[in-house]
Amino acid sequence: KQEVTQIPAALSVPEGENLVLNCSFTDSAIYNLQWFRQDPGKGLTSLLLIQSSQREQTSGRLNASLDKSSGRSTLYIAASQPGDSATYLCAVDNYGQNFVFGPGTRLSVLP
Amino acid sequence: GAVVSQHPSRVICKSGTSVKIECRSLDFQATTMFWYRQFPKKSLMLMATSNEGSKATYEQGVEKDKFLINHASLTLSTLTVTSAHPEDSSFYICSAIPIMDRSGNTIYFGEGSWLTVV
Numbered sequence: 612k613q614e615v616t617q618i619p620a621a622l623s624v625p626e627g628e629n630l631v632l633n634c635s636f637t638d639s640a641i642y643n644l645q646w647f648r649q650d651p652g653k654g655l656t657s658l659l660l661i662q663s664s665q666r667e668q669t670s671g672r673l674n675a676s677l678d679k680s681s682g683r684s685t686l687y688i689a690a691s692q693p694g695d696s697a698t699y700l701c702a703v704d705n706y707g708q709n710f711v712f713g714p715g716t717r718l719s720v721l722p
Numbered sequence: 723g724a725v726v727s728q729h730p731s732r733v734i735c736k737s738g739t740s741v742k743i744e745c746r747s748l749d750f751q752a753t754t755m756f757w758y759r760q761f762p763k764k765s766l767m768l769m770a771t772s773n774e775g776s777k778a779t780y781e782q783g784v785e786k787d788k789f790l791i792n793h794a795s796l797t798l799s800t801l802t803v804t805s806a807h808p809e810d811s812s813f814y815i816c817s818a819i820p821i822m823d824r825s826g827n828t829i830y831f832g833e834g835s836w837l838t839v840v
Contacts, residue, residue, distance in 0.1 A: 647831075653833070654728070654815065654833030654835075655815060655833065655834055700765060709756045710756075710766075712765035712766040712767070713765055715765055
């Protein structure tokens with residue numbers, strides 16, 4: 612059974628710092644991995660989708676990497692801003708076309 | 723890009739009443755949609771797989787009589803929480819797979835619906 616963990620559970624950084632969020636999964640036979648952002652009281656926003664054949668995806672200040680063999684993905688946020696404060700979720704698709712979500716990392720970027 | 727819309731985004735209902743949440747694919751058709759629920763301080767968990775024209779497939783531990791799922795058309799799936807209780811208060815989100823996506827590479831998520839039962 613696929614299990615997804617995220618470290619750290621919470622993170623507080625000053626504005627401008629570069630930071631890395633970690634995601635680990637137990638079954639490397641994934642179809643793809645996706646990173647989401649969830650704002651308090653609001654819905655999910657898809658950030659980046661990495662196919663199993665890819666190693667990374669970039670969008671603006673965000674870069675996500677994928678190492679299937681080790682069961683790891685990282686989300687790199689450059690030059691963090693207070694507006695980046697949110698919960699970040701990673702989710703893996705196990706070929707069932709539904710996703711297994713991690714518990715999330717709560718990020719606070721302090722001005 | 724493809725859009726999945728959920729309605730309502732927020733709803734408050736009284737204990738014992740039923741509430742319906744809609745999940746619509748606005749610019750594509752989807753034979754399969756998924757419903758997730760987020761428990762407090764935990765991540766999203768798959769509740770059921772909704773297939774157009776057939777009964778939904780529920781995950782273990784999910785009460786099918788309490789969480790009624792109807793996938794009446796290729797663009798609409800509904801989740802009805804029946805006889806709601808405060809412990810049903812949660813964040814519910816759906817996702818959909820476009821029919822035309824033969825590779826299965828893409829799946830789109832709605833923005834979610836916050837349910838509060840008082």
